[in-house]
Amino acid sequence: MSYQLLEQRFQQLHHLQHLQAICGWDQATMMPDGGNQARGAALAELALLHHQKLTSVEVADWLNTAENEELSDAQKANLHEMRRRWQNAALLPDDLVQARALAGSRCEHAWRGQRKNNDWKGFEPNLKVVVDLTREAAQIRAEALELSPYDSLIDLYEPGMTSNQLLRIFNDLKTWLPQIIRQAGERQSQYSPVKPEGPFPAGRQKSLGLHAMKMLGFDFNHGRLDISTHPFCGGVPEDVRITTRYNENDFMSSLMGVIHETGHARYEQGLPVAWRGQPVGEARSMGIHESQSLFFEMQLARHPAFLHRMAPLIKQHFGDQPALEADNLIQLYSRIEPGFIRVDADELTYPAHIILRFEIEQALIEGKIQVHDLPEVWNTKMQQYLGLSTKGNDAMGCMQDIHWTDGSFGYFPSYTLGAIYAAQFAGAIERDIGNIGDLIASDNGLSLIFNWLKNNVWEKASLLSTDELICQATGEPLNTQWFRHYLEQRYTML
Amino acid sequence: MSYQLLEQRFQQLHHLQHLQAICGWDQATMMPDGGNQARGAALAELALLHHQKLTSVEVADWLNTAENEELSDAQKANLHEMRRRWQNAALLPDDLVQARALAGSRCEHAWRGQRKNNDWKGFEPNLKVVVDLTREAAQIRAEALELSPYDSLIDLYEPGMTSNQLLRIFNDLKTWLPQIIRQAGERQSQYSPVKPEGPFPAGRQKSLGLHAMKMLGFDFNHGRLDISTHPFCGGVPEDVRITTRYNENDFMSSLMGVIHETGHARYEQGLPVAWRGQPVGEARSMGIHESQSLFFEMQLARHPAFLHRMAPLIKQHFGDQPALEADNLIQLYSRIEPGFIRVDADELTYPAHIILRFEIEQALIEGKIQVHDLPEVWNTKMQQYLGLSTKGNDAMGCMQDIHWTDGSFGYFPSYTLGAIYAAQFAGAIERDIGNIGDLIASDNGLSLIFNWLKNNVWEKASLLSTDELICQATGEPLNTQWFRHYLEQRYTML
Numbered sequence: 001m002s003y004q005l006l007e008q009r010f011q012q013l014h015h016l017q018h019l020q021a022i023c024g025w026d027q028a029t030m031m032p033d034g035g036n037q038a039r040g041a042a043l044a045e046l047a048l049l050h051h052q053k054l055t056s057v058e059v060a061d062w063l064n065t066a067e068n069e070e071l072s073d074a075q076k077a078n079l080h081e082m083r084r085r086w087q088n089a090a091l092l093p094d095d096l097v098q099a100r101a102l103a104g105s106r107c108e109h110a111w112r113g114q115r116k117n118n119d120w121k122g123f124e125p126n127l128k129v130v131v132d133l134t135r136e137a138a139q140i141r142a143e144a145l146e147l148s149p150y151d152s153l154i155d156l157y158e159p160g161m162t163s164n165q166l167l168r169i170f171n172d173l174k175t176w177l178p179q180i181i182r183q184a185g186e187r188q189s190q191y192s193p194v195k196p197e198g199p200f201p202a203g204r205q206k207s208l209g210l211h212a213m214k215m216l217g218f219d220f221n222h223g224r225l226d227i228s229t230h231p232f233c234g235g236v237p238e239d240v241r242i243t244t245r246y247n248e249n250d251f252m253s254s255l256m257g258v259i260h261e262t263g264h265a266r267y268e269q270g271l272p273v274a275w276r277g278q279p280v281g282e283a284r285s286m287g288i289h290e291s292q293s294l295f296f297e298m299q300l301a302r303h304p305a306f307l308h309r310m311a312p313l314i315k316q317h318f319g320d321q322p323a324l325e326a327d328n329l330i331q332l333y334s335r336i337e338p339g340f341i342r343v344d345a346d347e348l349t350y351p352a353h354i355i356l357r358f359e360i361e362q363a364l365i366e367g368k369i370q371v372h373d374l375p376e377v378w379n380t381k382m383q384q385y386l387g388l389s390t391k392g393n394d395a396m397g398c399m400q401d402i403h404w405t406d407g408s409f410g411y412f413p414s415y416t417l418g419a420i421y422a423a424q425f426a427g428a429i430e431r432d433i434g435n436i437g438d439l440i441a442s443d444n445g446l447s448l449i450f451n452w453l454k455n456n457v458w459e460k461a462s463l464l465s466t467d468e469l470i471c472q473a474t475g476e477p478l479n480t481q482w483f484r485h486y487l488e489q490r491y492t493m494l
Numbered sequence: 495m496s497y498q499l500l501e502q503r504f505q506q507l508h509h510l511q512h513l514q515a516i517c518g519w520d521q522a523t524m525m526p527d528g529g530n531q532a533r534g535a536a537l538a539e540l541a542l543l544h545h546q547k548l549t550s551v552e553v554a555d556w557l558n559t560a561e562n563e564e565l566s567d568a569q570k571a572n573l574h575e576m577r578r579r580w581q582n583a584a585l586l587p588d589d590l591v592q593a594r595a596l597a598g599s600r601c602e603h604a605w606r607g608q609r610k611n612n613d614w615k616g617f618e619p620n621l622k623v624v625v626d627l628t629r630e631a632a633q634i635r636a637e638a639l640e641l642s643p644y645d646s647l648i649d650l651y652e653p654g655m656t657s658n659q660l661l662r663i664f665n666d667l668k669t670w671l672p673q674i675i676r677q678a679g680e681r682q683s684q685y686s687p688v689k690p691e692g693p694f695p696a697g698r699q700k701s702l703g704l705h706a707m708k709m710l711g712f713d714f715n716h717g718r719l720d721i722s723t724h725p726f727c728g729g730v731p732e733d734v735r736i737t738t739r740y741n742e743n744d745f746m747s748s749l750m751g752v753i754h755e756t757g758h759a760r761y762e763q764g765l766p767v768a769w770r771g772q773p774v775g776e777a778r779s780m781g782i783h784e785s786q787s788l789f790f791e792m793q794l795a796r797h798p799a800f801l802h803r804m805a806p807l808i809k810q811h812f813g814d815q816p817a818l819e820a821d822n823l824i825q826l827y828s829r830i831e832p833g834f835i836r837v838d839a840d841e842l843t844y845p846a847h848i849i850l851r852f853e854i855e856q857a858l859i860e861g862k863i864q865v866h867d868l869p870e871v872w873n874t875k876m877q878q879y880l881g882l883s884t885k886g887n888d889a890m891g892c893m894q895d896i897h898w899t900d901g902s903f904g905y906f907p908s909y910t911l912g913a914i915y916a917a918q919f920a921g922a923i924e925r926d927i928g929n930i931g932d933l934i935a936s937d938n939g940l941s942l943i944f945n946w947l948k949n950n951v952w953e954k955a956s957l958l959s960t961d962e963l964i965c966q967a968t969g970e971p972l973n974t975q976w977f978r979h980y981l982e983q984r985y986t987m988l
């Protein structure tokens with residue numbers, strides 16, 4: 001049966017991805033600089049092999065034949081995901097793929113220096129090549145998938161999502177979020193929390209992070225915590241590698257970083273064992289992935305009830321000081337402040353960063369604006385959404401993110417979708433089990449929450465579409481009311 | 495040109511080996527237990543891919559055509575090494591290769607428990623399967639290579655070496671080594687060195703090891719030091735991964751272990767950059783590899799002059815105590831004591847362990863003895879060579895090593911060949927540059943020694959046969975006089 005042959009082939013591909021994941025993790029955490037060139041060459045070879053095995057002619061035949069074979073629902077879903085992966089790999093001609101990889105790695109590499117020097121003039125021509133090639137790729141994908149060019153890119157990260165739906169969601173946020181931001185600002189002006197005083201030795205921070213991971217159910221028999229410049233969740237479901245970095249003057253961001261990655265990790269560790277190695281057994285989408293990390297970070301860890309549990313542990317690690325009292329930590333962990341940099345943004349102003357990027361990259365891919373226009377458009381929107389000017393400071397503006405340098409247009413919306421999904425899951429959990437604060441404060445409440453996530457999200461992997469997953473888990477389609485409700489609760493009513 | 499196509503193919507294979515080496519290192523140093531099954535499957539997939547790419551039909555064609563192409567001497571040597579690798583992979587039928595891998599991994603896995611329980615009866619049938627399959631493989635190799643069966647196995651690890659030559663060498667050792675052992679025993683009975691008193695914290699031991707690696711020229715931009723249960727030197731020349739383990743009651747064995755692996759590492763790091771990725775650019779043989787680690791450990795690090803340099807550093811790390819005086823360390827690091835276990839053996843009694851195994855495995859592969867006879871033959875030879883009985887204690891006898899469990903017959907001789915090569919290199923260095931003790935004590939003497947090794951061994955990679963390499967480096971063919979001279983100096987004349 002062709003379907004069986006496909007399962008075998010994807011199992012092989014899964015093994016290759018395993019090697020990629022571990023060697024990629026090693027590159028970011030362990031490898032000395034001098035090993036970089038050889039590692040790059042080895043990983044490129046592996047990527048080529050993976051591409052060849054995924055796009056070889058027999059795969060297309062098997063995919064077509066398997067459509068007429070007797071399959072279970074899960075197998076049908078698997079076949080659907082197989083076709084998606086095959087399409088994503090096979091749609092674009094090899095020379096375009098290579099040209100994009102080359103332009104992307106050149107642009108990204110130069111960008112690391114150019115951003116430091118606020119060198120838009122140097123960056124612009126490189127980015128233009130990347131955008132031109134991405135438009136070409138989007139055009140080809142759009143025709144094959146019968147989507148708009150930009151939607152064909154969104155589909156890579158958030159299958160089934162469209163820019164129209166995003167537009168509705170984001171326009172909705174725009175109507176009520178500014179009001180919450182205002183109220184939160186007024187409220188926080190009444191408090192003046194104390195900043196914890198370091199140093200906070202890296203070893204102690206690591207121990208604290210491990211404690212938090214344990215509380216949050218990370219399975220250390222199938223994963224570990226290490227250090228890298230840019231924190232990430234990597235590895236494979238059987239062996240999830242999360243990373244953080246330590247600033248000895250500030251333990252707070254690393255602690256939340258570890259908890260965020262723990263959310264990603266538990267999703268991976270919780271994917272269904274029966275479907276290991278098959279596309280349908282993988283994470284549903286980037287947005288659903290981010291919903292799990294944000295659920296752990298925002299819905300759980302920054303919750304007052306959680307910080308009440310953490311405070312004694314934090315004091316155990318760093319000694320007693322007034323700043324480490326639970327109430328002070330709660331105030332610190334919910335402060336908001338509009339800023340230039342997306343990755344430093346708080347939960348309330350983060351969506352503005354995403355909406356801005358969404359609007360810009362849609363216009364850019366559809367040719368309504370050009371690379372040349374980016375600094376000005378960025379500045380205009382930043383003034384409009386966050387009251388900040390980036391004029392003459394592109395390093396803090398349109399040059400701040402890595403995503404565009406290698407052509408990952410269409411990715412940004414996943415971040416805010418994740419926040420919205422997370423709040424909707426939280427709403428359903430409160431309906432199904434009980435108040436999240438009470439659950440956190442109780443003995444086995446966290447386990448109940450994790451069970452709910454396991455049953456409704458992790459174990460579902462890609463067996464359902466994102467729409468179906470959300471509907472089955474929460475009883476309603478994707479909507480922003482839970483996100484609004486949650487933000488109001490957290491930031492205006494405390 | 496076919497030769498060029500071969501270079502490309504071997505470059506590809508090199509990339510796959512890179513992934514294998516890093517994921518293998520990770521498995522031994524970083525991976526949590528729960529990741530083992532997935533890692534095993536991923537590495538097996540990679541091994542299969544490697545095997546297919548190495549033995550695909552076009553490679554045989556290219557090898558034949560390339561013979562008639564215009565090639566430089568180095569290219570000819572490369573072609574020769576390509577053919578060797580192809581032969582080693584292609585000679586055996588796939589089902590025999592698979593059967594051996596399966597029997598080996600089964601036997602090895604069961605052995606881990608059986609050795610603990612001294613369970614020869616349990617081990618015997620598994621080992622019999624391994625030996626039967628190894629005999630079959632040796633027979634096929636022997637016919638193709640026109641060697642005796644056992645020599646066809648030796649050739650895997652020490653190309654060009656024969657059991658006749660080994661017999662001559664080992665019989666020679668047997669004539670003079672017992673006398674040195676006796677003298678060394680008499681001499682050491684006059685001393686009673688003090689044992690250093692711990693604890694020696696693992697962190698300090700690691701720092702001391704890193705210092706020693708630095709003194710010995712390890713390139714930390716192309717490698718690192720970590721912990722594993724069984725110390726090894728892995729990774730790739732561009733990124734060499736060495737490991738050790740720490741016993742907080744004894745820093746001495748880990749320190750020498752790290753230095754030993756540093757010798758392996760410098761060989762890898764010193765292989766010629768121009769031939770990276772090609773077979774001719776790889777290490778010459780297991781014996782030459784061991785010669786470098788033993789040169790670093792025995793010729794350099796256990797040398798009184800080196801221990802005089804190390805003693806202050808050791809005291810810096812662990813605090814002052816009489817046992818850490820140079821003279822005491824020198825006595826400790828040259829003590830001998832016949833024992834059951836090869837890996838714990840001192841330099842003087844080590845060859846007896848090897849000769850015993852060589853004689854037994856030759857007889858076993860050639861069918862002169864059977865697996866059933868092993869405990870008795872082992873006991874007889876242990877009594878004869880080291881005066882120790884292993885009767886009823888096979889855990890400390892013929893079950894102690896991992897090598898036979900997966901069919902690596904023919905490997906053991908490399909250890910003692912390494913010791914003999916190392917001493918011969920040391921003799922040539924004394925002739926070419928000066929007394930090794932004086933060089934160690936001087937400011938840049940170690941650099942001179944490393945330059946000599948780089949020019950005469952590391953940079954030669956597999957460009958010469960082992961015979962040629964030894965002759966060119968030392969001016970004479972392999973012989974035991976330098977080993978004898980060195981052992982007498984170190985153990986009877988101090």
Ligand SMILES: [Zn+2]
Binds near residue numbers: 260290293
């Ligand atoms: Zn995330």
Ligand SMILES: [Zn+2]
Binds near residue numbers: 784787
């Ligand atoms: Zn060694």
